[in-house]
Amino acid sequence: MDQEIEIPSxxxxxxxxxxxxxxxxxxxxxxxxxxxxxxxxxxxxxxxxPVTKQVITETDLTPNHTLRRLIQSWCSLNASHGIETIPxxxxxxxxxxxxxxxxxxxxxxxxxxxxxxxxxxIVTENNTNTRCLEAAxxxxxxxxxxxxxVGTSSSLNDISNILENRFDSSRSLMDEALxxxxxxxxxxxxxxxxxxxxKVTNIVKTLTKIMQRGIYESxxxxxxxxxxxxxxxxxxxxxxxxxxxxxxxxxxxxDQISHKATKSAMxxxxxxxxxxxxxxxxxxxxxxxxIIELLLDESF
Numbered sequence: 593m594d595q596e597i598e599i600p601s602x603x604x605x606x607x608x609x610x611x612x613x614x615x616x617x618x619x620x621x622x623x624x625x626x627x628x629x630x631x632x633x634x635x636x637x638x639x640x641x642p643v644t645k646q647v648i649t650e651t652d653l654t655p656n657h658t659l660r661r662l663i664q665s666w667c668s669l670n671a672s673h674g675i676e677t678i679p680x681x682x683x684x685x686x687x688x689x690x691x692x693x694x695x696x697x698x699x700x701x702x703x704x705x706x707x708x709x710x711x712x713x714i715v716t717e718n719n720t721n722t723r724c725l726e727a728a729x730x731x732x733x734x735x736x737x738x739x740x741x742v743g744t745s746s747s748l749n750d751i752s753n754i755l756e757n758r759f760d761s762s763r764s765l766m767d768e769a770l771x772x773x774x775x776x777x778x779x780x781x782x783x784x785x786x787x788x789x790x791k792v793t794n795i796v797k798t799l800t801k802i803m804q805r806g807i808y809e810s811x812x813x814x815x816x817x818x819x820x821x822x823x824x825x826x827x828x829x830x831x832x833x834x835x836x837x838x839x840x841x842x843x844x845x846x847d848q849i850s851h852k853a854t855k856s857a858m859x860x861x862x863x864x865x866x867x868x869x870x871x872x873x874x875x876x877x878x879x880x881x882x883i884i885e886l887l888l889d890e891s892f
Contacts, residue, residue: 606622613678617656634719
């Protein structure tokens with residue numbers, strides 16, 4: 593970039609100090625680049641305006657179209673000096689659009705797989721879309737799909753058949769739902785809602801059942817999700833965890849289906865063992881000997 597070109601100060605994001613590509617206004621009236629303020633609010637979990645220090649009462653971000661057009665025009669005029677042009681950002685998806693996708697997906701497993709793939713694409717576009725999916729209760733929708741598939745199976749063999757049959761529509765739906773629920777990276781509030789929602793079958797028991805059977809992808813996602821869920825559980829919920837969970841966590845450690853799953857299983861034990869009689873449950877499940885084996889294994 594040519595050093596003689598002075599960038600107007602109001603083109604710069606107060607957080608990143610870079611030229612704003614997608615300027616948005618927060619409730620305090622200050623404009624920020626969307627990516628920077630979303631990271632500040634949702635990843636950094638801060639609720640105050642970085643400039644004014646006032647509380648941001650509304651998390652909805654209003655696009656500053658006038659400023660964006662000014663920035664785009666200025667960048668185009670100075671392109672010969674090394675200034676990069678800024679494309680018009682794709683608008684975030686609306687809650688109503690997501691709700692329509694969910695409604696349209698209800699007719700069959702094949703339709704649900706197709707629409708879940710579309711939802712996964714939406715998640716990857718920007719952080720605002722992730723928040724919209726949460727607002728439309730997509731985490732609960734996905735948890736219901738997973739719970740219903742597991743709940744309609746009368747035995748572990750039935751669950752195994754769903755999870756192991758690569759060409760079965762139920763298996764494809766289960767995979768998509770598990771993958772999307774994990775990559776959605778739900779907020780603490782959304783995860784607590786999953787844990788406490790009476791409309792959703794016990795999510796911990798459901799994930800434990802999936803960990804018992806199936807190919808490594810399903811078991812891996814179930815383990816990663818279980819860790820995320822237990823991170824926000826209350827002490828009493830952790831104390832009341834059943835022995836099956838401990839057995840399956842230790843089995844994941846034994847099978848070493850993936851490095852991520854092994855690491856998450858270890859983290860699960862760290863989360864749950866300090867509470868109640870969970871240390872005894874872990875010992876009875878064989879956790880101590882399994883951890884010693886892992887420590888002695890150089891490949892871990």
